[in-house]
Amino acid sequence: MSTIRFFHMADLHLDSPFKGLFGLPEDKLKKIRESTFEAFDKIIHKAVKEKPDFLLIVGDIYDGENRSLQAQRRFQTAMETLFHHNIPVILSYGNHDHLSGSWTRFALPSNVYELPVDTSIVQLKIRGQQVNVYGFSYGERHVKTSMMDTYPVAQDSHAIHIGMLHGSESSDATHAVYAPFKKEQLLEKNYHYWALGHIHKRQLLQQSPPIVYPGNIQSRHRKEQGIKGFYDVTLSQTDVELTFVPTSAVVYNTIEVDCSDVLHANELLTKCEEALAINRQEYGASVVELQLNNIDEQAETLFEHASVEAWLETIREAEERVEPMCWVQKLSVAKSTTTTYEPTVATESVINLIEQWGMPEWKDILKDLYQHAGGARFIEPLTEQDIEHLKINTQALLVDEIQRA
Known part of the structure; x- marks a missing residue:
């Protein structure tokens, strides 16, 4: 049985403004603002090196409907690179970069298939194996109605059928519900793989056939914690292998620090430094929230003459020149006793x-x-x-x- 290999990614949000970050030194702010581009570059480098059969990008390539010049230029350059290595790309636009937006247009090379507003099919021939990919782009920001009736039921028993859908389950209230669907509706189409986008949390809705959210490729704020990335997929009509590939340039994380038996200021700072060092070793560049746990009565005295804000500044100063960056965005204190x-x-x-x-x-x-x-x-x-x-x-x-x- 013929197998194909493709990269499934979604929600690139290139040139995201990164809301909620204040007080960062200019070099760290630049690192964070470049993180979506850096994460995307990792994908392109891997594609050039390992030559998958094609790439699927399922919506929200850009963070806004105006599609900044910088973001478009970086994306167009990446597509040209893939063109020179004969790697096709099938993409759709989502609610953030819908087709009714206003932007200065770049021409993408011929290896890129941009799905239109009406649900369409892209057909590829890979080593003799017919591959049919179905999907659509958002014509406007708010697609509130279901699009499932526009997807055809798979008919060709010799082809591999893949659905692309930037949307959410009807019952999922964690994001704005766009292009809603029920899992049963996806299964009725008899596709071999559903490549989803819009939900930024990586999740597998169904194992067989795979119904997959890869999540976004780079966290954009503190609510999107952990490592982000895409799926490297090897697929046949009867089998699938999913490999998650991390791409995060900056990881958002919460670090809990056990402050039991802490009495002096230097002890508290040492515990924080050790916790940050472990996080740095595991995740690299990070934006973190430090939670100081088990602050007993004797440790509470450390905060009588120095505010939490003063402690935060002191911790930041100690980390200022350490690489990779580990920016402490927030410091919280959990007391083990209550008054x-x-x-x-x-x-x-x-x-x-x-x-x-x-x-x-x-x-x-x-x-x-x-x-x-x-x-x-x-x-x-x-x-x-x-x-x-x-x-x-x-x-x-x-x-x-x-x-x-």
């Missing part, structure tokens, strides 16, 4: 009021932040999960201030 306080009518009424606030009230409270021309593009849209975190953090701050009073 109780006597509630009053006033404080309880404030907490009860906060509990009653919904999305409109929180939007009104935060409008100055979200409407600020300079900073609004660097923060994520407010979600229900964010609201719950804000409630918890606001109440914790209120209790902390009462305890300090």
Whole structure:
């Protein structure tokens, strides 16, 4: 039985603005802003070296509908490189880089097949094996209706059939639900592989036939933690081999530091440095959140005369010249003991009021932040999960201030 080999990737988000990062030195900020390009370059270098039969890119190549000149030029250059090595590329555009956007256009070489708005088929002949690839590009940003009826049922029993779909399961609320589908609808098409995109978390919805989200190739903020990459796929009509290939240029991670029995400042700093060194060795360049756990009563005194912000700056200074970079974006302190306080009518009424606030009230409270021309593009849209975190953090701050009073 003939086998084929291809790379399945999605959600490149080239030239992402990387929201929520503040206070970085210029060299570290440049490293992070270049990370989507660096991750993509890793894919191209591997393709040139190992010569897969073709590449599938399932939507959101670019981060925005305006497709920056830099991102387009870098992508076009990569496609030219693959052209010179006779490697075809089949791609679709998603909700971020939909075809109704406005951008200065680059011509892509003839090895690149750009799927149109209407679901279409691309046919390849690989060492005598017929391969049919089906898919579409977003004509506008919001494709809310299902596209499943536009995909034909596989008829040719001698061909390998692959579906490309940038969308989400109807029941998945972790992302905006675009081009919704049910797994049963995918299986009804009798394809040998479903190459999905849009969900940034790597996951295998079905083993046989494979229904695969590779995730994005580079994390863009702290909610996208861990190593990112793509799948190297060897496929026949009866078998499949999936190999995940890491591409992250910068890894977002949370590091927990056990501070049991810590008494002096140098002990705490040493524990942080050791934890960061282990993370650096395992992941390379990183953006991390440090969680200081098991802070007992004697360790609490370390924070009486120096704020958490001062500790964060001290840790950053110690890491400033160490390579690869390990930028500590956030420092949190988890105390092993809690101090109780006597509630009053006033404080309880404030907490009860906060509990009653919904999305409109929180939007009104935060409008100055979200409407600020300079900073609004660097923060994520407010979600229900964010609201719950804000409630918890606001109440914790209120209790902390009462305890300090």
